[in-house]
Amino acid sequence: MAGTITKYTNDGAGNFSAGVIISNTAGDVRSLYSDDLDGDGDTDILFASVASNGRFGWLENDGSGNFSVEQQIGSTLPHDRYR
Numbered sequence: 847m848a849g850t851i852t853k854y855t856n857d858g859a860g861n862f863s864a865g866v867i868i869s870n871t872a873g874d875v876r877s878l879y880s881d882d883l884d885g886d887g888d889t890d891i892l893f894a895s896v897a898s899n900g901r902f903g904w905l906e907n908d909g910s911g912n913f914s915v916e917q918q919i920g921s922t923l924p925h926d927r928y929r
């Protein structure tokens with residue numbers, strides 16, 4: 847679905863779950879990266895969106911595979927690079 851970030855879980859055998867929408871506010875995402883951004887051992891999601899004049903945001907993993915609402919990092923994304 848446009849404007850969303852959807853999670854698909856791999857079962858370790860190459861099969862993926864049905865998609866679970868973890869953000870419907872990210873907008874027009876052009877780049878997405880996963881890593882442990884806050885050092886708590888859980889993989890979080892960083893994204894760059896060109897929606898609302900561009901911004902960086904991240905979604906914190908609570909350790910159970912659930913993600914927080916978008917936490918905005920910056921609103922000065924040079925979005926011409928991502929179009």
Ligand SMILES: [Ca+2]
Nearest residue numbers: 882883884888
């Ligand atoms: Ca984390």
